[in-house]
Amino acid sequence: MNLIEELNLAKALSIKAGEAIMKIYSDSFEIEFKDDESPITIADKTANGIIVDELKKHFSGYAILSEECEDDLSRLNNDWCWIVDPLDGTKEFINKNGEFTVNIGLAYKNKVVLGVIYIPVTRELYYAAKGFGSYYQKESNIVKISVSNRTENIRMMASRSHATDKLKNLIENNSHKISNIKRVGSSLKGCFIAKGDAEVYYRFGPTKEWDTAAMQCIVEMAGGIFKQIDGTAMIYNRENTLNHKGFYILNNIENELL
Structure with a gap:
């Protein structure tokens, strides 16, 4: 292609x-x-x-x-x-x-x-x-x-504007794995992971197709993992542009936190 x-x-x-x-x-x-x-x-x-x-x-x-x-x-x-x-x-x-x-x-x-x-x-x-x-x-x-190969003391990205109780609980349950948390806005979070400057990002709230499309390609072509929260693939150009499930980005499947 x-x-x-x-x-x-x-x-x-x-x-x-x-x-x-x-x-x-x-x-x-x-x-x-x-x-x-x-x-x-x-x-x-x-x-x-x-x-x-x-x-x-x-x-x-x-x-x-x-x-x-x-x-x-x-x-x-x-x-x-x-x-x-x-x-x-x-x-x-x-x-x-x-x-x-x-x-x-x-x-x-x-x-x-x-x-x-x-x-x-x-x-x-x-x-x-x-x-x-x-x-x-x-x-x-x-x-x-390309994404980092780090599987210990992982660095987490978090949204500056979309904090949730689910994310708070996830962080608390995995505090022994996470070395630091960086909060930034927009699709910068995915870019940081693609560039190897962080390892994980979880978004539990709803998003639209335009929030994730460009970011997903950049992450995946850098060797990262981009899935909906339930582990299924994100699809695009669908009738309902709202993604209710949320999504996660990982540099490595070993860093899956759910």
């Missing part, structure tokens, strides 16, 4: 959207709320327009599922589907802590085959494609990344 054209476009669009986000980030902006009470800003909308318009132009035969677009279920009849979160971590963007990303994934026959995650504040880029591997880029420096 040759996805170089798709990958190059997704990388370019993530950076272009990130630059637009940063122009808004450095200024004042209004905060609106969607029906589910999640926040949205002009940055979400601007980045979405940049990405979606260009994807439609260059890959008109592919479907698109984006957090900031009305869902057209005709995508279910298409083997190919772009899955976009133009600003993952809107709460972190609003709080101006820098922990937000641009996520672009691509699914083929319900499996994610490409992922790009860009961090606008630090200008770091993570990307992967099936059969291509996972890479980390900052400026002109590009390195192939």
Whole structure:
């Protein structure tokens, strides 16, 4: 499967959207709320327009599922589907802590085959494609990344905005295995594991397809494990975009904590 054209476009669009986000980030902006009470800003909308318009132009035969677009279920009849979160971590963007990303994934026959995650504040880029591997880029420096081989004194990633009692109990029950816990926002948690800077992440709360698609590809192509909490595979371009089960990311099956 040759996805170089798709990958190059997704990388370019993530950076272009990130630059637009940063122009808004450095200024004042209004905060609106969607029906589910999640926040949205002009940055979400601007980045979405940049990405979606260009994807439609260059890959008109592919479907698109984006957090900031009305869902057209005709995508279910298409083997190919772009899955976009133009600003993952809107709460972190609003709080101006820098922990937000641009996520672009691509699914083929319900499996994610490409992922790009860009961090606008630090200008770091993570990307992967099936059969291509996972890479980390900052400026002109590009390195192939892989998960760590650590199975003792493991480092855990945790969400800054989505703590749960289940996670608290998991940490307490495995405190003898965990050396430290790092809390960050957005899909950065998966990127840290893919790059070998942490070993485990558990998310018990619900997520949407655009929260996980790009991250899953980057993790898996780096040699990591990405499953729903019950151990089943995550599928994409499904009718119900909500994942009720939660998910976990591991560098090694030996670090499974449930």
